[in-house]
Amino acid sequence: MIRFIDVYKRYPNAREALSGVTFEIATGELAFLTGHSGAGKSSILKLIALIERPTRGQVIVDGRSTAAIRSGGIPQFRRKIGVVFQDHKLLNDRPIADNVALPLIIAGVSRREVDKRVRAALDQVGLLAKERCRPLELSTGEQQRVGIARAVVAKPPLLIADEPTGNLDPELALEIMQLFRRFNEVGVTVLIATHDVHLIDHFPARRIVLEAGRVIAGGTAAGTPPLEADPHGMAPLYPTAASVPPTAVPTAVPPTASVVRTA
Amino acid sequence: MATALGIWLGRHAQTFVGSLGRLAQQPAATAMTMAVVAIALALPLFLNVLLQNTRAATEQWNQAFDLSVYLVRSVDPERAQAIAKQLRTRSDVAQVRLVTPDEALATFRAASGFGKALDALGDNPLPTTLIVTPTLAASTADGTQGLEAHIAALRDVDLVQLDTEWVQRLEAMLEVLKRVVWLTAALLGMGVVIIVGNTIRLDILNRKAEIEVMKLVGATDGFARRPFLYSGLWYGLGGGLGALAVVGLAVALLAGPVERLAGLYGSRFELRGLGWATGLPVLLAALALSWLGSWIAASRHIRAVRPS
Numbered sequence: 001m002i003r004f005i006d007v008y009k010r011y012p013n014a015r016e017a018l019s020g021v022t023f024e025i026a027t028g029e030l031a032f033l034t035g036h037s038g039a040g041k042s043s044i045l046k047l048i049a050l051i052e053r054p055t056r057g058q059v060i061v062d063g064r065s066t067a068a069i070r071s072g073g074i075p076q077f078r079r080k081i082g083v084v085f086q087d088h089k090l091l092n093d094r095p096i097a098d099n100v101a102l103p104l105i106i107a108g109v110s111r112r113e114v115d116k117r118v119r120a121a122l123d124q125v126g127l128l129a130k131e132r133c134r135p136l137e138l139s140t141g142e143q144q145r146v147g148i149a150r151a152v153v154a155k156p157p158l159l160i161a162d163e164p165t166g167n168l169d170p171e172l173a174l175e176i177m178q179l180f181r182r183f184n185e186v187g188v189t190v191l192i193a194t195h196d197v198h199l200i201d202h203f204p205a206r207r208i209v210l211e212a213g214r215v216i217a218g219g220t221a222a223g224t225p226p227l228e229a230d231p232h233g234m235a236p237l238y239p240t241a242a243s244v245p246p247t248a249v250p251t252a253v254p255p256t257a258s259v260v261r262t263a
Numbered sequence: 264m265a266t267a268l269g270i271w272l273g274r275h276a277q278t279f280v281g282s283l284g285r286l287a288q289q290p291a292a293t294a295m296t297m298a299v300v301a302i303a304l305a306l307p308l309f310l311n312v313l314l315q316n317t318r319a320a321t322e323q324w325n326q327a328f329d330l331s332v333y334l335v336r337s338v339d340p341e342r343a344q345a346i347a348k349q350l351r352t353r354s355d356v357a358q359v360r361l362v363t364p365d366e367a368l369a370t371f372r373a374a375s376g377f378g379k380a381l382d383a384l385g386d387n388p389l390p391t392t393l394i395v396t397p398t399l400a401a402s403t404a405d406g407t408q409g410l411e412a413h414i415a416a417l418r419d420v421d422l423v424q425l426d427t428e429w430v431q432r433l434e435a436m437l438e439v440l441k442r443v444v445w446l447t448a449a450l451l452g453m454g455v456v457i458i459v460g461n462t463i464r465l466d467i468l469n470r471k472a473e474i475e476v477m478k479l480v481g482a483t484d485g486f487a488r489r490p491f492l493y494s495g496l497w498y499g500l501g502g503g504l505g506a507l508a509v510v511g512l513a514v515a516l517l518a519g520p521v522e523r524l525a526g527l528y529g530s531r532f533e534l535r536g537l538g539w540a541t542g543l544p545v546l547l548a549a550l551a552l553s554w555l556g557s558w559i560a561a562s563r564h565i566r567a568v569r570p571s
Binding site: 049051075076077078079083089090091093102103105106107108109110111150154 | 267269270271273274472473475476477478479480481482483486569570571
């Protein structure tokens, strides 16, 4: 689903954000992108969503090289990617149902279908009862769930999230992560950038570890570090995490992951 | 089962009404913009109304290209008839009317109210006059001047008066006024484009975050631009109707005094206001100019909004 081949990114008048990044994520996989702030996590997500373009190297999303997508094709391209932001990026002047409806309206879905799917998406994140509320009437955690509902409402095959739990306390963060896992379980490829290694210890998924613009671990599914090999060596925080054995990692990767290994 | 076209039309209708709702949320700012558009359109429109009315008022005079041919006092009636007859044979003359001194005096007496004073004169001082009306084809400045030269050269003709000079001056003045109207309209039309464009630009800057989010979830520039184009149309509609109202009011206020003035000149002239024939094009022009302004601004500034 996502493949980075020797990707460099340098912003104008700034240091190199990515230096020779290579990794892949298979269709249906759930992966974490970790590393300290400034390690290049956001840059990778921006390259995937075509918010930025690489200085050098190739980014392939859903079988298409992003270099081949002209600016006129970007809107169509983005409709296949659900994006969740740390700051939610909700429109505060309208009810959350209208926020969630936005991708569908943009895609030209009929009113009746929009209503149906918006309610389904809000139901999935547990906010159906608050559909007429405006974002600022909700808690930060609820706002983030609205952001997730908006990202998944158009049923994109790929969901990317930039620090989705950055502003949340551990309990809410866990809830959000479980929400992502549920979407992954129904076949959505999910890539989550986070610096919260304690939190993701609860989730048996591959970690792509970045440091100063380079991938230092987890670039391919085969190279996934087992949980014990976490470079930060932190113990899991949550009791539920302890119940997840490290061997669960491969089961979280769907069969298609074998494609990744051969690459 | 809604068709794609139905969905598309539905979205447009929704955006159309939605943009009005958004404008209604800031009634003062919206009214201000519409008022500026209205005033900018009302000025050339009002000038045009004045021009049209001046045209209408002077139309009948424009037709009066008659030549007054005054014969020498000593001419006898037979000679006068002969000259009239000779002129009637010309291809550029439509009609020749002979006015004897007696007839002229009678007319003057009736029109001027100097009856008693004229009686005191004893002798009739008025000459025999021929009123020569050129054919319509010859009623041009050049044509009448040729005719004038010919008649002036005839024996027993004292003076030929071709009173078209003032008509020509009036024509020229109206032509200047017409150009002024067009120039004003062009400049203020440009003003409308700029005013609406600038309003839309500020609106886009205010809603930059919203446009960014829309683009992030896959909106095309066209989709993001649509509500702003509709705002532009609303400004145009409001401004156009405002301009028509302002000019209509001005005409209504002037109609009474103008009628009285025309009455004093013995004319039944009435000030003509705005009909559909003027109103509709003005409204369409207002919509087109505002749409153009919003289109230019929205296209430029929405393209510049990039999510980061």
